[in-house]
Amino acid sequence: MVEKHLLVSRIEKGTVIDHIPAGRALAVLKLLGITGREGYRVALVMNVESGRLGKKDIVKIEGVYVDEEHAKKIALVAPEATLNRIENYVVVSKKKLEPPEELEGTLTCTNPTCITRKPREPVTPRFYRVRGKKLRYQCIYCSTIISEEEIVRQLAGEHV
């Protein structure tokens, strides 16, 4: 914790997203729609030591609070992340993110012959979370398993 404070100054109000897997901070920002041009003060800390994850990223955004919808998406690229709400330089609430058990429409099935990929059919892709250490989802129609890497790729793009 000391190290973090050495790296980045504290924010007065806004959000600190902690325990992001190393290298995913940019993906988190992308999901929040933050490009840097909005004028928010944003601090990224990448690849810092962390007991739990080995290395982790941290994102701090001044003046921005994360709503449910965005929190749900962030949980998919940072399943272990915590969302800290900051007021007057102190954490007023802390929420551990939890990827949902079911997803509807958020991801695309990777199987090209899945019924959800058939053009012009009124079918929404749906997925169940697969039990286990790694975050994975399974298509309810074709049973294809979507890996965590694929989830990040779909939500945040190739470049992240």
Place this chain on the structure above:
Amino acid sequence: MHGSWKGRDVISILDFSRDDLDALYYLADKYLEKIQNATPLRTLEGFVISLAFFEPSTRTRMSFETAAKRLGAGVIGFTAAAGTSLEKGESYADTIRMLDGYSDLIVLRHKYEGAARFAAEIAKHPVVNGGDGKQHHPTQAFIDLYTIRRLKERLEGLNIGVLGDLRYGRAANSFILGTALYRTNTLYLISPPQLRMRDETRIILEDLGVRFYETESLEDVVSDLDVLYVTRIQKERFPDLSEYEKVKGSYRVTRRLLETRAKPDLIVMHPLPRVDEISYDVDDTRYQAYFKQAYYGVPVRMAVLSLVLGKEG
């Protein structure tokens, strides 16, 4: 007693319990006897069953059609000719709605995985999956398990080998899932490395605590087996044809192999049609079970149709 079948969709064998399957086998036994005695049945008289084969099929479609007619049901439907497409104009969803309006039950086959589940969401009447893409073929798995039960008089404690395309073959996939419902002793999964079962099937076997062993060699394991389930290895699955030529011989079941290596009471099964994965000289040996397996297709499908329509008897 069979209340749990009525009105149900038959999408994947995983949706069924051993009790459900016991009810099915019981009724299939009864229908088998009726067929053998040439007793006409009127169980489903007045019902109309749709056979919607968006992908060409001869065996499965005829087997369902025979089953429906033996129970006195009327049959409507279509089979897409090879290489043609029914998908040009109307959407799949709209076709399902139309069939749902005309009939009391829809049997369908489609090249897209998940097509049956999607149809079941749309249709008010029950949907029976006659094969969706590379994924599920539950009625074939019912027939396969029924065959083992009849010929081996049990489904538990057996060493079962599944040979061939375990990755893209829906019959093999459904059969593997079906055996997982029973306390199989060991499941031997025999295939070239590129045709091993998919992760989604592996996860299920692991969850159910099935003891399985993956190998590339039939010869190494054939002497352990009580049941050998053979499926076709398609050339098209190999990016390099020379790879296919290299492996194809080692997945061929011959009389010589069986007579020199297999247990005397091994049964050899195949969902048919076969090409050359089982040589013809196996046909008149005691190992051959695939013609019986094919014959059981009609009574088992009769049982499925009548249970789902709630009219068994």
